[in-house]
Amino acid sequence: MVLDTTMNTKTTIKDVAELAGVSFKTVSRVINNEGSVRKETLQKVNDAINELHYQPNTAARNLAGSKSYSLGYVYDNPNAYYVLDMQNGILAECRDRGYELVIHPCSANNKHIVEELATMVKRSQLAGLIISPPLSEMPEVLRGLDEMNIPFIRIISASEVSQESSPCVYINDRDAAFDITEHLIEQGHSKIAFLRGDESHRSSHERKIGYLNALKKHNIPIIEDYQIDGSYSFEFGVQGAKQLLSLAEPPTGIFSCNDEIAAGALFAVRLQGLNVPDDMAIAGFEDSPFSRQTWPMLTTAAQPTNIIARKAAASLIQHLVNLRSPKTSVDSIPHLHFRPQLVKRESTLTVTSEQSLE
Amino acid sequence: MVLDTTMNTKTTIKDVAELAGVSFKTVSRVINNEGSVRKETLQKVNDAINELHYQPNTAARNLAGSKSYSLGYVYDNPNAYYVLDMQNGILAECRDRGYELVIHPCSANNKHIVEELATMVKRSQLAGLIISPPLSEMPEVLRGLDEMNIPFIRIISASEVSQESSPCVYINDRDAAFDITEHLIEQGHSKIAFLRGDESHRSSHERKIGYLNALKKHNIPIIEDYQIDGSYSFEFGVQGAKQLLSLAEPPTGIFSCNDEIAAGALFAVRLQGLNVPDDMAIAGFEDSPFSRQTWPMLTTAAQPTNIIARKAAASLIQHLVNLRSPKTSVDSIPHLHFRPQLVKRESTLTVTSEQSLE
DNA sequence: TTGATAAATGACAGCGTTGTCATTTATTCT
DNA sequence: AGAATAAATGACAACGCTGTCATTTATCAA
Numbered sequence: 001m002v003l004d005t006t007m008n009t010k011t012t013i014k015d016v017a018e019l020a021g022v023s024f025k026t027v028s029r030v031i032n033n034e035g036s037v038r039k040e041t042l043q044k045v046n047d048a049i050n051e052l053h054y055q056p057n058t059a060a061r062n063l064a065g066s067k068s069y070s071l072g073y074v075y076d077n078p079n080a081y082y083v084l085d086m087q088n089g090i091l092a093e094c095r096d097r098g099y100e101l102v103i104h105p106c107s108a109n110n111k112h113i114v115e116e117l118a119t120m121v122k123r124s125q126l127a128g129l130i131i132s133p134p135l136s137e138m139p140e141v142l143r144g145l146d147e148m149n150i151p152f153i154r155i156i157s158a159s160e161v162s163q164e165s166s167p168c169v170y171i172n173d174r175d176a177a178f179d180i181t182e183h184l185i186e187q188g189h190s191k192i193a194f195l196r197g198d199e200s201h202r203s204s205h206e207r208k209i210g211y212l213n214a215l216k217k218h219n220i221p222i223i224e225d226y227q228i229d230g231s232y233s234f235e236f237g238v239q240g241a242k243q244l245l246s247l248a249e250p251p252t253g254i255f256s257c258n259d260e261i262a263a264g265a266l267f268a269v270r271l272q273g274l275n276v277p278d279d280m281a282i283a284g285f286e287d288s289p290f291s292r293q294t295w296p297m298l299t300t301a302a303q304p305t306n307i308i309a310r311k312a313a314a315s316l317i318q319h320l321v322n323l324r325s326p327k328t329s330v331d332s333i334p335h336l337h338f339r340p341q342l343v344k345r346e347s348t349l350t351v352t353s354e355q356s357l358e
Numbered sequence: 359m360v361l362d363t364t365m366n367t368k369t370t371i372k373d374v375a376e377l378a379g380v381s382f383k384t385v386s387r388v389i390n391n392e393g394s395v396r397k398e399t400l401q402k403v404n405d406a407i408n409e410l411h412y413q414p415n416t417a418a419r420n421l422a423g424s425k426s427y428s429l430g431y432v433y434d435n436p437n438a439y440y441v442l443d444m445q446n447g448i449l450a451e452c453r454d455r456g457y458e459l460v461i462h463p464c465s466a467n468n469k470h471i472v473e474e475l476a477t478m479v480k481r482s483q484l485a486g487l488i489i490s491p492p493l494s495e496m497p498e499v500l501r502g503l504d505e506m507n508i509p510f511i512r513i514i515s516a517s518e519v520s521q522e523s524s525p526c527v528y529i530n531d532r533d534a535a536f537d538i539t540e541h542l543i544e545q546g547h548s549k550i551a552f553l554r555g556d557e558s559h560r561s562s563h564e565r566k567i568g569y570l571n572a573l574k575k576h577n578i579p580i581i582e583d584y585q586i587d588g589s590y591s592f593e594f595g596v597q598g599a600k601q602l603l604s605l606a607e608p609p610t611g612i613f614s615c616n617d618e619i620a621a622g623a624l625f626a627v628r629l630q631g632l633n634v635p636d637d638m639a640i641a642g643f644e645d646s647p648f649s650r651q652t653w654p655m656l657t658t659a660a661q662p663t664n665i666i667a668r669k670a671a672a673s674l675i676q677h678l679v680n681l682r683s684p685k686t687s688v689d690s691i692p693h694l695h696f697r698p699q700l701v702k703r704e705s706t707l708t709v710t711s712e713q714s715l716e
Numbered sequence: 717t718t719g720a721t722a723a724a725t726g727a728c729a730g731c732g733t734t735g736t737c738a739t740t741t742a743t744t745c746t
Numbered sequence: 747a748g749a750a751t752a753a754a755t756g757a758c759a760a761c762g763c764t765g766t767c768a769t770t771t772a773t774c775a776a
Contacts, residue, residue: 012762013762013763014762023725023726024726024763025725025726025728025765026724026725028764028765029724029725036724036725037724037725038725053476053477055477055480055481056762056763057421057480057481057483057762057763058482059417059482059483059762059763060417060421060731060761060764062417062731062763063415063417063418063421063730063763063764064730064731064763064764064765065731065763065764066731067764077442080439080441080442083438083442084438084442087461088463091461091463100482101460101461102458103445103459105449122415123413123416123458124458125415125416234647234651260651264651267651289438292592293622293625295629368732370732370733371732372732380756381755381757382732382756383735383755384754384756386733387755389733390734394753394755395754395755396742396755399755415731415732415733417731417732417733418732418733418734419733419734420733421731421732421734422732422733422734422735422760422761423734423735424761425734
């Protein structure tokens, strides 16, 4: 074993103070941007910090202060890409703001989920939680956390701000689904099917409403057989598409609740020797890598998950700050909206309409 | 806002002590399994802990003790499935052992990566790191961490234990690749191509060696044109397969370095109207969801990533314990091996040989 | 210049736990 | 039973930092 290198020796706030020739409290002021430090002193302290490669100890900060610099991300893994995008977005914000992140995968089926979360919050002294669907859409979770006074922000699927008292990031799945469906209609389709994801996810509900709204707007009859409930999986896409193709009058377009379903549907359709999009147009949702790993590539709706996550984290942090300073009034609960954007690709664009591809 | 519920009030070790009628040090002994506590006392303390839903505060534990209950997971990997599997495995072990996990995605290209890691370790007072490829295979990372005396365990691709001084989990990609290639040979193929992943990943190198070894063993001529270097991506699979098909004498089997490449290759091959596996057999590696989301499904090699991750975490924790107690001799550095298992699926099984599918 | 006020800095307790060592209590041996 | 030893328990400092409050230093008006 090699002995201490400069970087390894644990340098504390006191070491910095000594080198800078000030009290360690002054160093603390600098670290926390508290002000009340002369420019000259600030300079000395920062120099010392840099020279010693000083890093404030998060554990000590959480322990000593009334604040906490740790957030938690809670999810019930619907999809690896989504979770990782969320996680990376949150982490990016955390790094910028000097926060730590504790990851907590868990099961929505767990009866004692609220208790589980409370335990985690206490163990790790979390300042607040970021919760993604479907957990974020479970009333008991919302209620439980509220009762225990644990701050949190939720990402949920909703077309408009509801009367929620807690901070939320709203994803307007409904209108985005409307856009996709309308796009299919504009491509000349009127027999459009809908493959729905897990009903435990509000998104699947919202997307269905958007689909129906578009049909209604264009006076297209709504056919029950064209609407199949399933889950957010490739397998369901395969099976759903087969079912649709076996109808007496099959649809000419399929709007799948996400890209994984769409990929499955695409597969099944092509397996039957049909051409996409000419015989059957297929659209997904999410703009996940799946949508680019099919041929033809999938028309879909892009949710900037990474950015959403980042903003959610930023918003939560802001909310936490507000909670601490009572001057800010109650109504400053942060709300954010995102509307996924239509991404047109070959899976829905017939040759004649190709010019509409930007 | 609702006022405190039982669970929310911050209960400390002292509250437990008071309720149990002992000193808080005794409670600490119970929490840490230090022994030297009478059964009767133990009972009282445990009752109190349960009654109060007490959770030891990790920050305080890290701060006060010479130990730390936080690990770090460091990765730079484009594969969401892999990363999430790793993460979940590590988290599972952490939960069992009362550890916290700090996630740290980072870029292998970053010149100052070692410094970055050191910063994180100090900030979060990490006890040790778990590092997955390709970072785990970069000598400078290894050296840097060693110099700074930061304990870590690496997951690396290697066919045998090298003279590494640091703890490792070895993934025997070479022999698994041998198995896959031999399987293709047994299916009657002799013109077998190899689509290689990123060269910055040792796995792609190892898998290639396994491929070559199998050819050699069966006295099959090695053809340069059949070996194409690329990256672990769907796109490369498509492009690589096209290139192979354009050869004067195309192969009849393709071993792709991972499932994503294989999925791309499969796509390209089928697009040409060829039949898989009859015209072209295709195998992947990893047993990722990709391998089950193609038709036909992909023959592949299954790495139990989740389990590997869990064992790696367990092993690191054990190593940390050993480091603390000097009685254990130096040679007890933990080493683990995994050999991915061949999974035969339809993408390589010709109809006549279908009986060999277990 | 002087006193009054504001800004900058420092001294010190305390956060919830572990580590060390002293003290009390139980157990064993003669 | 009494001394000797081992086991169980407690008192208290310390970890690295923040919060509070006291003290010093600079700034300004008269």
